[in-house]
Amino acid sequence: MFKKVPELLNKSQKLKVFLYFFFTLIVILFELLSLGIIIPLVASILNPEQSIKYLSILPIEIGSVNKDNIIIVIFVIFNILIISKNLILYLVKKYQVKFIADYQKFLQDELFNRYLFFPVSKLLNNNISIINRNVIDLSSEYVNNYLNPLLTIIADLVLLFFILIFLFLAEPFFTLSSIIVFSIFGISIFLITKKTLLLEGEKYKDNKSERIKTLNETFGAILEIKSFQREDKFYRNFKNITEILKNIQIKISILGFIPKLIFEIFAVLIITFFFLILFKNNLNLNDILPLIALFCYAIVRIVPIINKILNNAQRLKYSEPSFKEIYSVIKYSFIKSTHGEKFQKFDKEIELSNVSFEYIKNNILFENISIKVKKNDFIIITGASGSGKSTLLKIILGLFEPSKGDVLCDSNSIYLNINQWQKMISFVPQDVYILDDTFEKNITIGQEISEIDINKYEKSVTFANLSKFVENLPRGKETILGDKGSKISGGQKQRIGLARAIYSDTEIIILDESTSSIDEKNELIILENLKELKKIGKTIIFVTHKKDLKKYCNEFYLLKDKLLVKK
Numbered sequence: 001m002f003k004k005v006p007e008l009l010n011k012s013q014k015l016k017v018f019l020y021f022f023f024t025l026i027v028i029l030f031e032l033l034s035l036g037i038i039i040p041l042v043a044s045i046l047n048p049e050q051s052i053k054y055l056s057i058l059p060i061e062i063g064s065v066n067k068d069n070i071i072i073v074i075f076v077i078f079n080i081l082i083i084s085k086n087l088i089l090y091l092v093k094k095y096q097v098k099f100i101a102d103y104q105k106f107l108q109d110e111l112f113n114r115y116l117f118f119p120v121s122k123l124l125n126n127n128i129s130i131i132n133r134n135v136i137d138l139s140s141e142y143v144n145n146y147l148n149p150l151l152t153i154i155a156d157l158v159l160l161f162f163i164l165i166f167l168f169l170a171e172p173f174f175t176l177s178s179i180i181v182f183s184i185f186g187i188s189i190f191l192i193t194k195k196t197l198l199l200e201g202e203k204y205k206d207n208k209s210e211r212i213k214t215l216n217e218t219f220g221a222i223l224e225i226k227s228f229q230r231e232d233k234f235y236r237n238f239k240n241i242t243e244i245l246k247n248i249q250i251k252i253s254i255l256g257f258i259p260k261l262i263f264e265i266f267a268v269l270i271i272t273f274f275f276l277i278l279f280k281n282n283l284n285l286n287d288i289l290p291l292i293a294l295f296c297y298a299i300v301r302i303v304p305i306i307n308k309i310l311n312n313a314q315r316l317k318y319s320e321p322s323f324k325e326i327y328s329v330i331k332y333s334f335i336k337s338t339h340g341e342k343f344q345k346f347d348k349e350i351e352l353s354n355v356s357f358e359y360i361k362n363n364i365l366f367e368n369i370s371i372k373v374k375k376n377d378f379i380i381i382t383g384a385s386g387s388g389k390s391t392l393l394k395i396i397l398g399l400f401e402p403s404k405g406d407v408l409c410d411s412n413s414i415y416l417n418i419n420q421w422q423k424m425i426s427f428v429p430q431d432v433y434i435l436d437d438t439f440e441k442n443i444t445i446g447q448e449i450s451e452i453d454i455n456k457y458e459k460s461v462t463f464a465n466l467s468k469f470v471e472n473l474p475r476g477k478e479t480i481l482g483d484k485g486s487k488i489s490g491g492q493k494q495r496i497g498l499a500r501a502i503y504s505d506t507e508i509i510i511l512d513e514s515t516s517s518i519d520e521k522n523e524l525i526i527l528e529n530l531k532e533l534k535k536i537g538k539t540i541i542f543v544t545h546k547k548d549l550k551k552y553c554n555e556f557y558l559l560k561d562k563l564l565v566k567k
């Protein structure tokens with residue numbers, strides 16, 4: 001799994017990781033130097049005469065140094081080393097923190113963008129809670145509990161390796177036996193907990209999305225929940241999920257701190273053992289004390305490092321499911337857009353040529369549908385609920401690809417340049433989604449105030465017969481319409497959808513039951529307006545249940561039994 005980490009880094013991010021390791025090596029160098037000075041330091045305290053020989057390796061002139069001052073000199077060097085090491089460590093850590101924060105932002109933006117360009121058919125298979133979780137939770141889970149520990153673990157392993165070599169040179173037997181004891185212990189802990197960690201990581205991931213889903217669903221269906229008095233049930237659901245998440249958290253935290261406690265006990269035992277052996281052999285205290293000091297210092301440094309390595313290894317296992325998920329989203333390949341100059345303009349006709357479609361294998365919704373929609377036509381498609389009218393419109397839009405056949409515009413497949421094709425169309429879906437934003441921004445979707453074309457805006461509001469409605473809003477066109485349009489009626493939503501289509505002023509307009517919730521008087525005005533659009537060269541495809549609208553169109557089709565028939 002680690003090998004896949006670089007695949008999610010771009011060139012400049014790889015360079016940053018490389019620099020991080022480079023700086024870390026400098027820290028390690030200082031770490032080793034400060035470790036190396038322990039022996040001369042203690043030896044000089046015990047026997048200042050001897051310390052001259054240690055100082056002779058220094059590049060500075062020491063002839064002038066008084067013997068009494070030698071200890072002070074060594075102490076000063078020791079302090080300078082520690083201060084420099086920590087200063088550099090501060091810079092490296094700052095660099096790492098910045099890199100991790102930058103990368104987290106990058107990943108969130110990238111995931112958002114990825115999902116934005118996912119094919120609709122793929123998105124429908126992704127519950128919105130899963131997208132929410134992956135973009136927000138899992139991206140930070142991956143960066144903080146996988147990538148960051150991985151960087152730290154590598155640096156720590158290198159540091160540990162050098163310290164051990166150093167200690168090995170100073171005292172081979174003791175170092176080697178400690179390495180063996182600690183390794184056996186560390187590896188066993190990791191192996192024993194590995195499976196639990198993976199399992200809990202998987203459970204954590206699933207329950208995170210469940211929690212978001214429950215929250216969204218509960219408040220999305222709040223009217224139904226209240227009217228059927230199911231508050232308790234939904235509350236219980238939520239509590240069950242937070243309970244599971246809580247238990248995972250406890251388990252993981254306990255697994256995280258146990259090794260530290262045991263490690264410390266081992267460290268003290270080993271030191272005691274070492275002491276006893278040395279004393280038993282009746283060695284000169286002057287000779288062994290520097291060594292003991294070195295090992296005490298080394299252990300004080302090493303135990304936290306080993307502990308951190310083990311802890312990070314556990315975090316890596318636990319967060320592996322998050323990484324896999326993120327990886328699969330980023331690496332999911334699809335054709336974002338094909339190039340070409342096609343579909344700048346629409347001249348003659350749109351054609352469905354022998355189109356067949358099925359959502360589920362062998363459950364055919366249409367078979368061999370062929371129609372031509374001429375430029376400037378106003379066609380109506382009708383049919384029973386569930387016959388596939390909305391699906392047919394989405395196929396024309398290129399949101400779903402037919403399983404057989406093709407959609408053509410002026411004899412070119414729309415799949416030659418699907419983005420450009422979609423730019424020529426305004427689509428008003430069956431459920432118009434209202435943004436939690438002002439009325440005006442709802443019509444001009446996504447445009448900044450400075451980009452808004454006031455003329456077109458006014459025209460679209462008049463077209464959808466919304467002028468009176470806006471006038472009566474408390475803050476006019478600046479009024480916020482509320483989450484999913486909670487403050488407006490079904491018919492008003494549909495009229496906003498229509499106004500959007502008119503505002504974007506495209507050649508083709510596709511409407512899915514766009515007048516189903518609108519009263520007859522308003523519907524009449526809108527249909528008359530649509531007829532006017534035909535006069536200025538627009539092409540309209542309109543899906544409706546209402547048969548009496550036939551008089552407005554020039555082609556009338558019925559979708560029935562997998563076929564589209566002209567009436």
Ligand SMILES: Nc1ncnc2c1ncn2[C@@H]1O[C@H](COP(=O)(O)OP(=O)(O)OP(=O)(O)O)[C@@H](O)[C@H]1O
Nearest residue numbers: 124359360365384385386387388389390391392430
């Ligand atoms: N994403 C999907 N995955 C699987 N099946 C789907 C999907 N969307 C719709 N269907 C099924 O396809 C069939 C056609 O649905 P569609 O929404 O096109 O019907 P419709 O004619 O627009 O109906 P209505 O008049 O009620 O809006 C339905 O049986 C529906 O259950």
Ligand SMILES: [Mg+2]
Nearest residue numbers: 389390391430
């Ligand atoms: Mg429909």
